[in-house]
Amino acid sequence: xxxxxxxxxxxxxxxxxxxxxxxxxxxxxxxxxxxxxxxxxxxxxxxxxxxxxxxxxxxxxxxxxxxxxxxxxxxxxxxxxxxxxxxxxxxxxxxxxxxxxxxxxxxxxxxxxxxxxxxxxxxxxxxxxxxxxxxxxxxxxxxxxxxxxxxxxxxxxxxxxxxxxxxxxxxxxxxxxxxxxxx
Amino acid sequence: xxxxxxxxxxxxxxxxxxxxxxxxxxxxxxxxxxxxxxxxxxxxxxxxxxxxxxxxxxxxxxxxxxxxxxxxxxxxxxxxxxxxxxxxxxxxxxxxxxxxxxxxxxxxxxxxxxxxxxxxxxxxxxxxxxxxxxxxxxxxxxxxxxxxxxxxxxxxxxxxxxxxxxxxxxxxxxxxxxxxx
Numbered sequence: 001x002x003x004x005x006x007x008x009x010x011x012x013x014x015x016x017x018x019x020x021x022x023x024x025x026x027x028x029x030x031x032x033x034x035x036x037x038x039x040x041x042x043x044x045x046x047x048x049x050x051x052x053x054x055x056x057x058x059x060x061x062x063x064x065x066x067x068x069x070x071x072x073x074x075x076x077x078x079x080x081x082x083x084x085x086x087x088x089x090x091x092x093x094x095x096x097x098x099x100x101x102x103x104x105x106x107x108x109x110x111x112x113x114x115x116x117x118x119x120x121x122x123x124x125x126x127x128x129x130x131x132x133x134x135x136x137x138x139x140x141x142x143x144x145x146x147x148x149x150x151x152x153x154x155x156x157x158x159x160x161x162x163x164x165x166x167x168x169x170x171x172x173x174x175x176x177x178x179x180x181x182x183x
Numbered sequence: 184x185x186x187x188x189x190x191x192x193x194x195x196x197x198x199x200x201x202x203x204x205x206x207x208x209x210x211x212x213x214x215x216x217x218x219x220x221x222x223x224x225x226x227x228x229x230x231x232x233x234x235x236x237x238x239x240x241x242x243x244x245x246x247x248x249x250x251x252x253x254x255x256x257x258x259x260x261x262x263x264x265x266x267x268x269x270x271x272x273x274x275x276x277x278x279x280x281x282x283x284x285x286x287x288x289x290x291x292x293x294x295x296x297x298x299x300x301x302x303x304x305x306x307x308x309x310x311x312x313x314x315x316x317x318x319x320x321x322x323x324x325x326x327x328x329x330x331x332x333x334x335x336x337x338x339x340x341x342x343x344x345x346x347x348x349x350x351x352x353x354x355x356x357x358x359x360x361x362x363x364x
Contacts, residue, residue: 044209053217058224059254060330063217079206089212096259097219105215161217165327168259171218181208 043082043182045071046152053161063161069132070152071180072141073114079183082115082135086157088126089177096168101126104162105174112155114139114148124159129179132157221262223363224254226332234341245341249357252332253302257322257363264322264363266298268337270313272356278348280341282355283313290342292355294319298335301326308340316360 046069053063073082086107088100098104105124109117115135122130133155142151227249234245257264270282270292282292295307298320305318320335347353 041207043207045211047211047213049212050214050216053215058222059332060222060256065215067213069211092215092217098217159215161215163219163222165222165254165256165330167219167256168325169219169221169256169262170259171216173214173216176213176215178211178213179208180210181206183206 039074041076041079041082041182042072042074043180044073045069045084045178045180047178051159053159055163057163060163060165062163065159065161067157067159068154069157069178070154071114071133072152073135073180073182074140075135075137075182077138079137081137081139082180082182083131084115084133084135084178084180085129086124086132086176086178087129088124088174090175091126092172092174094170094172097170097172098161098164098167100124100174104164105159107157107159109133110156110158112153113150114141114153117155121160124176132178135182219256221258221264221363222254222256223264223361224332225266225359225361226252226254227359228252232339234339236343238343241343241345244343245339247339249337249339251335251337251359253298253320253328253335253361254332255302255322255326255328255361255363257324257326259325262322262324262326262364264302264320264326264361266302266319266321266335266359266361267316268294268311268319268357268359269316270311270355271358273313274353274355276351276353279351279353280344280347282311285342285344286346287342287344290344292342293340294337295340296320296335296337299333301328302333302335304335307338311357319359322363 051065051067053065055061055063075082091100092098103123106121108121112133115133117133118131140147141153229249232247232249234247236243236245255264273282274280292311293308296304296319298304302320302322304320309317
């Protein structure tokens with residue numbers, strides 16, 4: 001029963017097609033194997049765990065901080081590309097100081113070496129995601145050629161926070177959540 | 184057997200297509216931190232204040248007013264703010280008024296300050312000196328100016344003494360110092 005099944009498989013046409021050649025009857029044979037990988041769109045990013053907003057002014061000029069963003073992305077040929085966005089996940093606390101909800105926190109994007117950084121001054125929001133970067137279809141990080149030569153890719157955000165005289169003195173913190181997506 | 188193989192192939196195809204269509208995403212979080220401290224700054228709007236008198240009888244002093252804009256934020260519980268002035272360069276050339284060693288008893292450079300809320304002006308007239316800083320205004324805890332600053336001023340009064348030599352313009356320098364905690 002077992003021997004019969006084996007003989008049937010060896011003579012089946014699909015077996016020889018899978019090997020890539022039919023036996024020639026001699027002592028030498030070749031076989032090919034097709035390796036297949038399905039590449040899915042990928043997006044990953046890293047940002048510093050903390051960034052400190054500072055000012056050198058004592059006339060209520062704004063606080064600023066530079067935040068580097070490193071990212072890796074691969075988009076499909078036919079998809080809509082990829083994007084990085086941000087949202088203020090938790091507003092400045094404790095109370096008495098600045099709030100992103102009031103529109104006091106803005107940012108400017110620059111220096112993206114893959115994709116297009118957001119243009120102009122963006123106002124960070126606690127309720128909606130705002131643009132940081134857009135990546136076109138058929139884009140990929142690293143390796144050169146059709147992909148970027150850098151790995152990871154990088155860009156920079158400069159955050160600006162209004163300094164108002166009415167803020168109570170103290171230290172305030174807010175969490176900004178970055179999201180990268182790829183299709 | 185045939186039916187089973189066909190089902191597996193279809194399932195694999197569906198899984199493969201699902202992988203191609205699915206968007207991938209990742210996240211990262213950065214904590215933005217800011218230390219809001221006490222701030223104090225001052226703009227002297229009147230770079231040079233001319234002291235003048237309309238009198239010809241030495242009865243009225245030379246007067247003039249220096250306009251100021253202050254920026255202030257003091258600590259919310261125990262903060263304070265102060266504004267002072269000091270004559271850092273006495274009148275020159277020689278022969279005229281002097282703050283450090285007045286030519287005659289009773290000669291003086293005095294001032295009366297005004298400071299808009301939330302500041303409090305020192306009570307004038309106050310005699311300016313070359314040796315110590317004298318008060319112009321103070322602020323309490325949790326005081327804040329407008330973002331564009333608030334107004335203050337110093338109204339000067341300089342004795343007109345007959346012994347001052349005529350024919351010269353005498354100049355002194357006053358330095359204002361503002362601070363906040």
